[in-house]
């Protein structure tokens with residue numbers, strides 16, 4: 001199908017984008033990579049009156065590391081993160097997740113900020129950011145603010161972003177020698193949204209792991225922390241952790257997989273991810 | 283800021299194009315309907331099938347998920363241009379030899395996607411080829427012949443023996 005008519009404006013600055021959104025009273029949308037937005041326009045699931053193209057905004061396209069924090073500008077393209085040595089070294093969880101996000105042509109355009117702002121419940125990056133305890137920087141009509149990942153995601157496709165807000169940066173703690181990352185998902189076709197997936201990180205200790213964070217995706221309306229399973233893995237007990245999944249998660253079945261299948265897969269993924277967390281990174 | 287047509291200037295297959303486009307016109311519709319470049323196809327129109335694949339500023343994109351108005355100032359290349367320059371003549375010949383196409387609907391998108399992988403150099407294994415082509419549907423061939431043709435081309439380009 002073809003999209004309904006809309007107007008198009010190219011934002012010159014973050015402030016300009018925010019004021020354009022304000023003028024249209026919630027009926028305008030930001031256009032980043034367009035890899036989710038244009039698909040929904042083509043299907044006429046949405047018909048905004050204005051698209052505010054932020055692709056040519058300067059300064060939102062860099063990946064940097066300072067003082068133990070990795071920062072992604074919102075317009076960093078998936079491909080850029082996938083190929084970045086900085087990401088491989090300092091944000092290994094994100095590096096592991098990238099190849100699972102859609103397909104090469106889509107990764108060439110799609111942005112990190114767009115994925116997080118869109119907040120698809122089956123998307124990889126929101127879960128990674130939650131597992132890592134990341135922080136999101138938002139610019140709005142009243143200035144800038146930062147929110148934690150857990151406060152940012154509010155429900156299905158719902159976030160802390162208001163209609164006149166722009167996500168500007170994503171920050172996660174930089175990995176060091178003791179950081180461990182694990183990532184696994186199951187999808188019908190490589191690159192499609194996951195039926196169920198798991199993003200995890202931990203600290204290696206002399207005897208095992210501590211500070212295990214497990215964030216599942218595709219099992220709820222937003223990323224879900226599996227806290228009982230985390231505690232079991234902190235204690236080094238994978239069997240208990242797999243059992244704990246039943247209390248941690250309450251997936252609803254959807255078009256692609258039943259609730260039973262998702263619950264089963266969650267256990268399978270936990271074993272795979274535990275193996276990754278337990279290995280020395282190469 | 284207008285739903286009226288916007289002027290754009292871009293190059294398509296090396297030629298400068300000056301046109302007016304409605305903001306809602308996707309790149310693939312612009313190429314097909316305004317420029318008559320029908321080698322690029324539309325299938326699903328929501329990013330899933332890959333048959334609309336073209337190159338913008340040297341990298342492959344979904345032509346159905348980019349607006350023509352966003353291509354102001356860009357360098358766009360389609361299967362017509364990439365065929366004419368001979369850039370993928372060897373890949374096309376290997377598709378022919380291996381019967382890696384039947385109806386041909388998916389072929390332009392697959393050729394451009396494969397060329398992106400091949401142009402990185404090195405010898406990709408079959409798994410890497412599969413992963414790179416994961417976003418391109420082919421309803422006819424069953425994929426094996428496509429992977430074979432890409433693999434053969436990689437081998438020839440890198441001088442690797444089978």
Ligand SMILES: Cc1cc2nc3c(=O)[nH]c(=O)nc-3n(C[C@H](O)[C@H](O)[C@H](O)COP(=O)(O)OP(=O)(O)OC[C@H]3O[C@@H](n4cnc5c(N)ncnc54)[C@H](O)[C@@H]3O)c2cc1C
Nearest residue numbers: 030032033034035036037110111114117123167192193329
């Ligand atoms: C076939 C297909 C398969 C895919 N598979 C996956 C997958 O497996 N996993 C996955 O995670 N994604 C997948 N995607 C989606 C892809 O990753 C998108 O790139 C991503 O979800 C959105 O990023 P974008 O930059 O394209 O955003 P856009 O499509 O431009 O925008 C999406 C939404 O976010 C808003 N937005 C964008 N940027 C900002 C910002 N900086 N501040 C505030 N709001 C903003 C927009 O207004 C819009 O509402 C797939 C897409 C396709 C077409």
Ligand code: FES
Nearest residue numbers: 325326327332346
């Ligand atoms: S028509 Fe663009 S991906 Fe199917």
Ligand code: FES
Nearest residue numbers: 384386420421422
């Ligand atoms: S050759 Fe017919 S779809 Fe691929």
